[in-house]
Amino acid sequence: MxxxxxxxxxxxxxxxxxxxxxxxxxxxxxxxxxxxxxxxxxxxxxxxxxxxxxxxxxxxxxxxxxxxxxxxxxxxxxxxxxxxxxxxxxxxxxxxRMKKGRLCPPSLKRTTDVMFGGKQVVVCGYGEVGKGCSAALKAMGSIVYVTEIDPICALQACMDGFRLVKLNEVVRQVDIVITCTGNKNVVVRENLDRMKNGCIVCNMGHSNTEIDVASLRTPELTWERVRSQVDHVIWPDGKRIVLLAEGRLLNLSCSTVPxxxxxxxxxxxxxxxxxxxxxxxxxxxxxxxxxxxxxxxxxxxxxxxxxxxxxxxxxxxxxxxxxxxxxxxxxxxxxxx
Structure with missing residues (x-):
C-alpha cells in the first residue's frame, strides 16, 4: 500500500x-x-x-x-x-501550552468551583504543559510551587518567579496538586496520605500513570462520587481529598479545547x-x-x-x-x- x-x-x-x-x-x-x-x-x-x-x-x-x-x-x-x-x-x-496548560483553571472551575486567589498549588513538572499551568494559575492569584528533575527547566521556573521545591516539602500545606510530567508514580500513596483535608489532586500530563490511583482502592478508604469526574476519597479519620477524573487527563475529561x-x-x-x-x-x-x-x-x-x-x-x-x-x-x- x-x-x-x-x-x-x-x-x-x-x-x-x-x-x-x-x-x-x-x-x-x-x-x-x-x-x-x-x-x-x-x-x-x-x-x-x-x-x-x-x-x-x-x-x-x-x-x-x-x-x-x-x-x-x-x-x-x-x-x-x-x-x-x-x-x-x-x-x-x-x-x-495553550491547549492543556491554559485549560487547567477552566477544568478545575468546572469540576470543583474552586477560587484560585490565595490558593497554594504545586505543579509537578515544568515542561510545556507545566509552564502553561503555572502561568495560568499565577495569573489567577495562586501561590505556585514547582517540582522538576531537569536543571534547565528548574532554572526556567526560578527565573519565571516560581519557587522550586520537592513534593514532600509542601504536600502537607498545598490546596491543589497538579501533575504535568509524562512520568509514572509522581504522586504516590505516601504523598496522598500526607495531604491536608480538601486537597484537590489532578493530572494534566500523560495518560493515567502519574497519580497512583490504584493505591487508593483499598478497604480502609471510602470513595464517594460527588459529580461526574469528581470523587472524594475519604480516610478513616474523616480526611478527604478531591480526585478529578480518577487521575486521567483533566483537559480531556473535564474541559473542551478552543x-x-x-x-x-x-x-x-x-x-x-x-x-x-x-x-x-x-x-x-x-x-x-x-x-x-x-x-x-x-x-x-x-x-x-x-x-x-x-x-x-x-x-x-x-x-x-x-x-x-x-x-x-x-x-x-x-x-x-
Whole structure:
C-alpha cells in the first residue's frame, strides 16, 4: 500500500476528495501535482541547515525514531497530546501550552468551583504543559510551587518567579496538586496520605500513570462520587481529598479545547496529508516526518487575519543581511519558540 493511500486512510477521506496542486490555496508550501510528472526526489535528501534553503523532500525524517506501534504519538511526553505531523519546533509546538496548560483553571472551575486567589498549588513538572499551568494559575492569584528533575527547566521556573521545591516539602500545606510530567508514580500513596483535608489532586500530563490511583482502592478508604469526574476519597479519620477524573487527563475529561487551537492543528494535518498525496511515489517511506518551518509559518499566516494582524515584511536589503528568503522560512529548524 502506498504512503499516499495510507495518508488518505488516516484522514478518513476518499482519494478523490484530496485536492491536487491546482486546487491548493495560494502560497501553499506543499508539493503541487503536475500532469505527467513522475520524477521522485530522494527520500534520504538531507535538509539544509541554513534558514531559507529548501529540500527536495518537504517533510524531513524525524531523527528521534519512534516505535512503529507508537507512530502517532509524539516523542516528547512533556508535549503530550499532539500528532505525528506536528513540527515540535514550529507553530503548533505552542499548542500543548495553550491547549492543556491554559485549560487547567477552566477544568478545575468546572469540576470543583474552586477560587484560585490565595490558593497554594504545586505543579509537578515544568515542561510545556507545566509552564502553561503555572502561568495560568499565577495569573489567577495562586501561590505556585514547582517540582522538576531537569536543571534547565528548574532554572526556567526560578527565573519565571516560581519557587522550586520537592513534593514532600509542601504536600502537607498545598490546596491543589497538579501533575504535568509524562512520568509514572509522581504522586504516590505516601504523598496522598500526607495531604491536608480538601486537597484537590489532578493530572494534566500523560495518560493515567502519574497519580497512583490504584493505591487508593483499598478497604480502609471510602470513595464517594460527588459529580461526574469528581470523587472524594475519604480516610478513616474523616480526611478527604478531591480526585478529578480518577487521575486521567483533566483537559480531556473535564474541559473542551478552543476551536481556534484545533483549527491550527487540523490545518497542519491537512497540509501534511496533501503533501503526502501529491508527492511523487518513493519520496516518502512509511516513517514519521517533521514538518518544515515553511509549512508551520504558512499555517500561522492563515490564522493571523482572525486577529486583524498585519505582518511586517522584510526589505530586500534586510533579507540579504540576515541571509533569509524574504518570504520565509524565518528561523532554522532547530529554533525553539
Amino acid at each position: 502506498s504512503v499516499q493511500v495510507v495518508a488518505a486512510k488516516m484522514a478518513e477521506v476518499e482519494l478523490k476528495d484530496v485536492p491536487t496542486g491546482k486546487h491548493l490555496p495560494a502560497g501553499s508550501p506543499v508539493t503541487p501535482t503536475e500532469a505527467g510528472s513522475s520524477a521522485a526526489a530522494s527520500p534520504t535528501a538531507e535538509p539544509s541547515a541554513k534558514a531559507g534553503e529548501g529540500s527536495p523532500s518537504l517533510l524531513t525524517p524525524n531523527p528521534a525514531k519512534m516505535p512503529q506501534a507508537s507512530a502517532m504519538k509524539r516523542p516528547d511526553p512533556q508535549q503530550n497530546g499532539g500528532e505525528a505531523f506536528i513540527n515540535r519546533d514550529g507553530t503548533v509546538a505552542e499548542a500543548p 476551536t481556534f487551537v484545533l483549527s491550527i492543528t487540523a490545518t497542519t494535518q491537512a497540509l501534511a496529508l496533501i503533501e503526502l498525496y501529491n508527492a511523487p511515489e518513493g519520496r516518502y517511506k512509511q516513517d514519521v516526518y517533521l514538518l518544515p518551518k515553511k509549512m508551520d509559518e504558512y499555517v500561522a499566516s492563515l490564522h493571523l487575519p482572525t486577529f486583524d494582524a498585519h505582518l511586517t515584511e522584510l526589505t530586500d536589503e534586510q533579507a540579504k543581511y540576515l541571509g533569509l528568503n524574504k518570504n520565509g522560512p524565518f528561523k532554522p529548524n532547530y529554533y525553539r519558540y
